[in-house]
Every structure is written in structure tokens, then in C-alpha cells.
Amino acid sequence: xxxxxxxxxxxxxxxxxxxxxxxxxxxxxxxxxxxxxxxxxxxxxxxxxxxxxxxxxxxxxxxxxxxxxxxxxxxxxxxxxxxxxxxxxxxxxxxxxxxxxxxxxxxxxxxxxxxxxxxxxxxxxxxxxxxxxxxxxxxxxxxxxxxx
Numbered sequence: 480x481x482x483x484x485x486x487x488x489x490x491x492x493x494x495x496x497x498x499x500x501x502x503x504x505x506x507x508x509x510x511x512x513x514x515x516x517x518x519x520x521x522x523x524x525x526x527x528x529x530x531x532x533x534x535x536x537x538x539x540x541x542x543x544x545x546x547x548x549x550x551x552x553x554x555x556x557x558x559x560x561x562x563x564x565x566x567x568x569x570x571x572x573x574x575x576x577x578x579x580x581x582x583x584x585x586x587x588x589x590x591x592x593x594x595x596x597x598x599x600x601x602x603x604x605x606x607x608x609x610x611x612x613x614x615x616x617x618x619x620x621x622x623x624x625x626x627x
Contacts, residue, residue: 482525
């Protein structure tokens with residue numbers, strides 16, 4: 480079963496269970512997929528759907544500090560619940576140690592020696608961690624290792 484079909488089945492289940500947060504989150508992902516398919520006139524595969532899910536997750540992670548600053552605990556709880564729903568569809572996330580090891584290996588692969596090579600390293604490592612790690616964290620670890 481494709482990821483799009485899984486999303487549809489899960490949305491139906493959430494509707495039956497009257498789980499509004501889960502239903503709305505899945506609906507948002509499905510509408511993002513549909514919009515992308517219409518804009519590009521293509522049929523997204525599972526990898527494309529995962530990109531949409533990762534993008535939605537990033538939006539929520541980025542807005543979390545703003546909600547915390549404003550003290551909106553009700554919205555923070557909803558945001559965390561939405562993030563849990565989205566994480567369920569992504570592949571298992573890499574630990575920081577695994578990312579550090581991949582960064583070290585990639586730096587050696589491309590022969591990077593200074594911060595000038597950051598673009599090369601990021602270009603090589605991004606496909607390896609796609610959907611399994613936040614690029615912001617990867618970027619920080621690359622910076623840390625190249626800055627030594």
C-alpha cells in the first residue's frame with residue numbers, strides 16, 4: 480500500500496474515532512500532496528509524499544518557539560500532537576551520534592578541509608539523511624566539525 484493510500488485510510492480512521500487533530504493534520508498533508516501534484520502535473524511517489532510530510536513537520540518545529548514565547552500552552556499541546564502524527568509517517572530518525580558519524584564519513588569522502596567546503600559536504604550528506612534528520616542539526620554538526 481502506498482503512503483497516499485495509508486494517509487487516506489488513517490484519515491478515515493481518525494474521522495471514525497473523532498480525533499480532530501489527527502484528521503486535520505493528515506488532511507493538511509494530503510492537500511499539500513494534491514497541490515504539488517497539480518502544480519507540477521505529476522503523480523508523487525512515496526518519496527515525494529515523505530518530502531511533503533517533512534516540510535509540514537519543519538513548519539511546526541519552526542513555529543514552536545513563537546508559541547512558547549507567547550505562552551499559548553493550548554496551541555503548544557496541539558502542535559506537539561500534530562508533530563507526533565507526522566513523525567509516525569517518517570522513517571526512524573537518526574540519533575545525534577549516527578549523524579555525527581555520517582558527517583565525519585562524508586567530510587572524508589569529499590576531502591573537505593575548511594568551512595569553504597561546507598557546500599560540498601552538505602550537498603553530499605543531504606540525500607543520505609533525507610527524511611531521517613533535520614537539516615538544521617546536520618548543518619550545525621558539519622559546521623562544528625569543519626570549524627575544528
